[in-house]
Amino acid sequence: MRPKLTDVAEKAGCSPTTVSRVINNYGYISQKTRDRVYAAMRELNYQPNTLARSLQGKQTKMIGVIMPSITNPFFAELVAAIEDKLEVDGYKMLLCDAGQDSEKERRYLRMLEANQVDGIIAGSHNLGIEEYQRYGLPIVSFDRDLSDQVPIVTSDNYQGGCLATQALVDAGCGHIYFVGNPVKTGHPTSRRFDGYADTVAAAGLTVHTARSAFYELPAAKGRELRELLTSGRKIDGVFCSDDLTAILLLKAAKKLGIGVPEDLKIVGFDGTQLVQNYVPELATIVQPIPDLAGTLVKLLYERIADPEKKLAQNSYLLPVKLLRNQTV
Amino acid sequence: MRPKLTDVAEKAGCSPTTVSRVINNYGYISQKTRDRVYAAMRELNYQPNTLARSLQGKQTKMIGVIMPSITNPFFAELVAAIEDKLEVDGYKMLLCDAGQDSEKERRYLRMLEANQVDGIIAGSHNLGIEEYQRYGLPIVSFDRDLSDQVPIVTSDNYQGGCLATQALVDAGCGHIYFVGNPVKTGHPTSRRFDGYADTVAAAGLTVHTARSAFYELPAAKGRELRELLTSGRKIDGVFCSDDLTAILLLKAAKKLGIGVPEDLKIVGFDGTQLVQNYVPELATIVQPIPDLAGTLVKLLYERIADPEKKLAQNSYLLPVKLLRNQTV
DNA sequence: ACAGATATGTCAATCGTTTGACAGAAAATA
DNA sequence: TATTTTCTGTCAAACGATTGACATATCTGT
DSSP, X not given: OOOOHHHHHHHXXXXXXXXXXXXXXXXXXXXXXXXXXXXXXXXXXXXXOHHHHHHTTOOOOEEEEEESOTTSHHHHHHHHHHHHHHHHTTOEEEEEEOTTOHHHHHHHHHHHHHTTOSEEEEOOOOSOHHHHHHSOOOEEEESSOOOTTSOEEEEOHHHHHHHHHHHHHHTTOSSEEEEEOOOOTTSTTHHHHHHHHHHHHHTTOOOEEEEOOTTSOHHHHHHHHHHHHHSOOOOOEEEESSHHHHHHHHHHXXXXXXXXXXXXXXXXXXXXXHHHHHSTTOEEEEOOHHHHHHHHHHXXXXXXXXXXXXXXXXXXXXXXXXEOOTTO | OOOOHHHHHHHHTSOHHHHHHHHHTOSOOOHHHHHHHHHHHHHHTOOOOHHHHHXXXXXXXXXXXXXXXXXXXXXXXXXXXXXXXXXXXXOEEEEEEOTTOHHHHHHHHXXXXXTXXXXXXXXXXXXXXXXXXXXXXXXXXXXXXXXXXXXXXXXXXXXXXXHHHHHHHHTTOSSEEEEEOOOOTTSTTHHHHHHHHHHHHHTTOOOEEEEOOTTSOHHHHHHHHHHHHHSOOOOOEEEESSHHHHHHHHHHHHHTTOOTTTTOEEEEEEOOHHHHHHXXXXXXXXXXXXXXXXXXXXXXXXXXXXXXXXXXXXXXEEOOEEEOOTTO
């Protein structure tokens, strides 16, 4: 049997109330009693039952983190960074991989509510705004506008699009393509395209896009990219909306004997440690993953501390960096 | 205010007991009442408070998953697979990234106990066996012997080592190196080396190793590998104990103008989807991630259902597959 | 010696649910 | 009609903690 508070009290020779007071630092407690109680706790290897504490009104110290697929290195690193911050503050992470499945996301949302989590970090977006508003929980969102009441944290995708494209322009490209996810307008990541489009226009060049589905199989995507390169169109620069696509493009070019960067320059987006370490030649836009995680967590804490408090800002745009490498 | 059981009772015009009976399918309930209760629940958007239920004696339906760094694609895919299985059965996953930090792992272990998780899947191993035994929780282990009482699930690392090395031998290599983690004997992954060593010996060749730390920085590791290749030693085949190392080696060889597979053949280990998709030329040993996850989860369920039951097997060794590609 | 601060204890309510004991009513069966 | 079986309700105790009210005892310092 797991020891309980009364067992500790008995062992320490005091009342349950006193033990609770020690644990919660409440009321007057002499150092001597405090020591005796701690000794008893250690001896019995006592852990307060968090269920009981939370039921009584305390926080659960649990945060629900809803993300699409952590098998994507970017989300894996983001989740790892979030976990790291939360753990330091004694929070636990219920990880919810919602994938592309809105039913699953809905189930998870209900589940998180039933489990009385203190807050939610939402990075997966298969559901409408209303669904998120229904639950009166502190929420912060990554990469998506949910509502005025929900702060949103994103990288400065527009800036990233500009930086990437400008790098291609500066490198002398005259036929710059945008290759990436077919994003709905309004979605923050579509700002990458906007940055691209504006920069291309400012340079007096034309917009060319070859959009491919984010969740498409990589093999099919690779084939598509090879077709693009062999289509006879003039292409000397490509801004890919994510690094994984950029890697596929790089491979396609190599296979076709197209020199990178001589004949074709490439810039990706995301800049995970994984890609930086294992595809170090790829020029890319680096999202500030630790800062993103830090901001998400910090804002969530604020919401938890005071859910009613009006937000100073609704939107937090974090600067990105161009990592100039051999592919540009 | 969140609705509670009594609110549902009131709305449905029946007693709390009846509502509870409906929820728990307990005792006699007419279909009519059942329908009325469900209607009331839906109308109020009622979710039973899992804290209260669990406190009362029900399971928490929470599983602690302790892993080292999910930024490693292998663990990311393993965790994703585990999460997927658990969610189907209504379990939630508390993800604990213990990294290389034994203090953190200890904190997590205590925390999981305090949170009354139903069981633990342990894949991170910074702590001694005793620490795991102290907590009377159902545990299954990935890739490590904890004790007779804890079932262990692993890929057949020995078989993998053999397959990989044999592939190199068959391809005509005469100077085959083992490059990888400096693993302590006894650890399941050291069986990869054993398989390598036995196969090399059987072919009448000599064992050569160049071990490098798993958690070493990739840049340093890459440098080491380049040194290895330029050291003047005769090397025509390398079995890397993980794919990431294999990728670094591949890059080192390319940079040095060493032809792969003409001059140097390489086989890796892990075979994640990510690597298969984005480094498709790499020959590797594929760990059966979905099966590993399935087995871990299934065994954990059995332990939860009956913690006392003697284990049919203590160790589950899952077969691996050689993925023959251009690097061999 | 006495006020006030400090320390500890007892008791009971509370959090939201489950579940057993028991009673009584309605419905089904004999 | 009598007897089961089925349905629903009331009541209360539990789960393991927190916390407020209140009483009492032991220290301070003056």
